[in-house]
Amino acid sequence: MSSGGSSYGDIHRYEPARESTAAAIAIVLLTVIEVVFVSLFVFGLMSAWASTEFGNMFTGALLAMIFIDLAFILLLYRKEFLPDVMIVKKRRRKWEDLYVREEDKDGVGVDTGNLTETLKRAVYPYYKK
Numbered sequence: 001m002s003s004g005g006s007s008y009g010d011i012h013r014y015e016p017a018r019e020s021t022a023a024a025i026a027i028v029l030l031t032v033i034e035v036v037f038v039s040l041f042v043f044g045l046m047s048a049w050a051s052t053e054f055g056n057m058f059t060g061a062l063l064a065m066i067f068i069d070l071a072f073i074l075l076l077y078r079k080e081f082l083p084d085v086m087i088v089k090k091r092r093r094k095w096e097d098l099y100v101r102e103e104d105k106d107g108v109g110v111d112t113g114n115l116t117e118t119l120k121r122a123v124y125p126y127y128k129k
Contacts, residue, residue, distance in 0.1 A: 015084040023080035030073045037066045 041062040049055030 010088045011085060012088050013084070013086040017081050017083050020080055023076050027073055027076050030069055030076070034066065034069045034073065037062055037069060041066060 041059065044050070044055065044059045044062065050059045
């Protein structure tokens with residue numbers, strides 16, 4: 001579904017999430033595996049597995065598996081349960097990122113005009129006109 005609006009903040013495209021049951025079951029199973037890995041890692045820390053040579057590698061491998069499993073959980077959740085939304089954003093010209101106005105691109109001297117107003121424009125580059 002898309003809208004014809006082109007003003008800032010309008011939703012340009014909205015595709016609802018699939019929300020498949022297979023993804024939900026996979027997330028639950030990966031969460032159970034995550035809990036097992038975390039409990040093994042905590043048990044290994046409490047029983048000082050890291051003090052031995054192979055225990056240190058095993059503890060590191062458990063920590064790596066925790067983060068890999070968490071990455072797959074987040075990947076499935078983002079892909080299956082979050083909608084795809086594209087909004088209209090304001091496009092800026094190149095000079096607008098650096099200067100307040102196009103005519104001020106060469107800079108303004110401090111001694112001209114009101115000093116506080118000039119300093120305010122220097123400190124806040126996106127100062128409203």
